[in-house]
Amino acid sequence: MPNANDIRWFKQQFGQQVRAATAGTPFDLDMIVAIACQETGYIWSILRHKVLPIDRICALCVGDTIDYKGPRKGRQVFPLNKVDLLAAPRGREMFDIARAALEDMAADIPGYQKAAANPSKFCHGFGVFQRDLQFFLDDPDYFLERKYEHFDSSLQHCLKELRRGLKKLGFGSRTSLTDDEFAKVAIAYNTGGYKDSKGLKQGHFDGEKYYGERIYDYVTMSRGSGGSFQLAALTAGRYLVVARGGLKLRGGPGTGFGSERTLPAGTELDVAPSIGGDPAWVRVDLEGDGLLDGYVFASFLAPVGPRNGVESNEDAPEP
Structure with a gap:
């Protein structure tokens, strides 16, 4: 069920x-x-x-x-x-x-x-x-x-x-x-x-x-608990991967797109400005050079800040 x-x-x-x-x-x-x-x-x-x-x-x-x-x-x-x-x-x-x-x-x-x-x-x-x-x-x-x-x-x-x-x-x-x-x-x-x-x-x-x-x-x-789920798009900025097993970098916004790389927990990256589409997925820049490297699942990112650490997110959907 x-x-x-x-x-x-x-x-x-x-x-x-x-x-x-x-x-x-x-x-x-x-x-x-x-x-x-x-x-x-x-x-x-x-x-x-x-x-x-x-x-x-x-x-x-x-x-x-x-x-x-x-x-x-x-x-x-x-x-x-x-x-x-x-x-x-x-x-x-x-x-x-x-x-x-x-x-x-x-x-x-x-x-x-x-x-x-x-x-x-x-x-x-x-x-x-x-x-x-x-x-x-x-x-x-x-x-x-x-x-x-x-x-x-x-x-x-x-x-x-x-x-x-x-x-x-x-x-x-x-x-x-x-x-x-x-x-x-x-x-x-x-x-x-x-x-x-x-x-x-x-x-x-x-x-x-x-x-x-x-x-x-x-x-x-x-x-209720499943929600009338309305996911707000992440704002552009610096984020941290908080998925314990790492986060797959994909070629497009969805699990139907291939993945050749997994970003380890703790990886910092830049989220690019939203251009519409599914807010569950965000475009990311790994090198900070303004060039896009792919898409990741937004639920496994947390804003970088002085109190941020790598936390488990075991109840979230699979990346």
Whole structure:
């Protein structure tokens, strides 16, 4: 289950994209974070600790291997199982992709290794926001071209389904939502509908809580300890690396950019003036000669001053 630090990392990586995509809608960053936490948080919260590019983490956000187990048991929509998928046009091609996705993800997520050991198992959910394979019949290219591996593509389909949920609840003209109302929309996103009599106790039940209850909890966490995270850009000046294990110097503003050097704790450097973009990353000059050497993660820097020392920052996201 994702925690506050995981949510902080997610916002640093995708916050700008989500804000841009939700502008002019009744949804906000914390609401979208809640969907991501519920759908694939158990995957990306583990993968973020590994040395993987962001695109690769997004590509590995697949899941749902449950097959049909009888009336009202297990999966009830296409494809019910491997046989059902293979019978569809281009079904063999899709199975191969869905099977490979499961094997790749299970290599890093132990909970899926048992399913991967069964050669008939494959993934039914694709992308950070889990678009279900039932849509393969209507939109095969999305899956066959693996568009779900790209965050923006997965986000757009998420928003499309959330808008559909708005209409089902009669919220189509709304410009804002309470967190409780959003949880109801999320239930429609998960199940296709919402029943007033059941409140938030609807959607997938994980043995402890229902989907609607989890969404509400995640929105609350994101707004609270996880924060409606608004990172202020560091001002230009002299800073000190305070990451115990050192700080990676990257070629661009994000973990998707390569790193050929790690700056040891205690390294002093100059932060260049901000030119916009993601404030989580800053441009740095290591030599003090006005030439830029790369980008570093801003959370692991502290202003140089007479009282500064090298301190641990173990609760911060990975640099």
